[in-house]
Amino acid sequence: MKKLLYIALNELLLLRKDRMAAVWMIVLPLGMTFIGGLVFGAFGGGSEAAVIDLPVVDQDRGQMAAAVLEVLSQTENLNLETAYDEETARGLVTDGKRAGAVVIPSGFSSAMASGQPTALQLIVAPSGQTAPLLEGMVRGVTSAFSNVQTTVEVAIREVQRATGSADLDYEGIAGRAVATALERLHDPAVSARITTVGSEEEEFDVSAQIVPGYAVMFAMFSVLSAAGGILEEKERGTFKRLLISPVRQWSLLGGKLLAQFLVGVGQIALMFLFGALVFGMDVGHSPLGLLLITLATCWATTSLGILLVAVIRSRKQIHPITTLIILGSSALGGAWFPLFLMPRVVQQVGRVTLVAWAMEGYNRLMILGGNLADVWVNIGVLILYGAICFAVGLKLFRFKEA
């Protein structure tokens, strides 16, 4: 046992002496997490959508045009600019200074009142990324006003049919019908009721996804890279020297695996500390759950490492293969995006990766506010995953080359 610890300590000493390892294991993961946090708004407020400035040129100045302006102004994330004429608005879009502009043509209100066809004009740049968004908004408005026009038309016909009189106050009826229809636009008689499940006051903490995701991914890089170090030792001859020294084989391998395991745990702990200090990341309510899911993740990763070293016997092969496995399992396993936001098929496929079980555990603890009881299955699966990899890896591992 003492020699196992000596070997583990030597591995850690070698790691400390390797300057590039410090970059790979500390600087790069923290840097990437910081950038990820910036991009996805982990610093708070970043999840709010950007406000779009939208020039609206009112050439009509009528009641319906005013209603259109009112509806648009109540649309979230739109800032209406009504001071421009059509030429200026078109120029702003052409120059890329605005994503789009709306023109309410002259005669819009009278056409609406008399049931004549009319149109709102939307000017967009052909490659504007927000053009589809604006198009959707304007279509929504035109659809609503089309309904208003239909309502007015139907109302007048019905009054004519009921009274049989042609001597009616068309303008008055149309005006009241429009007013009622516009009220309904804001307060519809039939509406969709959307029920949000879960705690209303808790917002999605982006850092609670990014930090554990990147931590698991980079811990896998570190652990699998350290496992590749066994192949390097075999090529250099130090592994043979260890084998011919008075050290049991299980001590030799155990010491190396212990060091890899500790490296993984240390790296995840460091990333969590970084997340908490820099992003104010919420780590949930179950420190024990976090600890156990982290230990189980590192055990599974370490065991996967020994399996890979047993199967892949050349250092040239191990780096591309481990990179492929890590990036693939990180993408499928929810290290980059929450699993529950992914298509069902991807979620099912991702289940074959240890990352999926780890990330589901972290998501439950840190995003959904779960406790230890909610992640027992994840911990159990990770331990089993590690045990299978370890057993198969040990079976296939060749201490001696011949």
Add this chain to the structure above:
Amino acid sequence: MALVKVENLYKTYDRVRAVDGVSFEIQPGEILGLLGPNGAGKSTIINVLCTYAQPTAGEVSVAGHSVTAEPDAVKRVVGVVPQDIALYPDLNAVENLRFFGRLYDVPKARLEGHIGELLALVGLTEHASRRVEHYSGGMKRRLNLAVGLLGEPRFLMLDEPTVGVDPQSRNAIFENIQALNRQGLTILYTTHYMEEAELLCGRVAIMDEGRIIALDTPQHLIRTLGTGLIHVGVRDVDEEMLARLQALPQVKAVTHHNNTLAFETVDAQRALLDIVGLFNETDTAMTSLEILEPNLESVFIQLTGKQLRD
């Protein structure tokens, strides 16, 4: 009583017989050399003796412990200096020695002092705190030797310890080995440099294709098997000329290969006069001439028909 006994050792890797029925003993305090070209089976014998490889057949013991039945006991009495520089380049000399020393159960109180002694022995005291990656090839070889001595072995095996080493470091290694041997250390030394075998070894086993083809003191091997060799380059030579050369009194044998005549002689100096005389008499041109004095190289050539560095 022999410290090392190897009886009818066979070792096969993937149907290739690396060691083919080898037997020898090493007496306490002796330096035995294994001399042979690459692939002769020298390193395989070391691998078996240090328990790294299992014999396919045969009995091998060190200090009375079987390498197959008591590998742990064998590991405690042997030291190995492998052909590879088996060191951690990111660590310095002391850190390398400290790590391996712990694995060899050197007592904590003794370890630092022992490291200092070994560094002094191999002349690296002044470079003790430098990373090994910055060492020259010779310095790495010397540290490689020091690591092999950490467990204070009774039997030290050195596998081609001077490959790629500058002359100064090579001499230092020779001096180290001779000093250790004077202190009573039993040594097995493999090399394909016949000068090293002649200089260091009390006895030499000449190996080829997994077999020991001669085993004796270097002096006796040279005296009984060594012949002066003369190599003469020719453009062409006919059968009649070959027969006349073979018939010269100082020539034991002559072979013709690749425009070179190789003469094994009783006395190279006298044979040379006869050979040159016959070439003059028959007006046959020589394109080159080389005289090899009797040594282990010529013994090896005579025994195998090959050169050591083939």
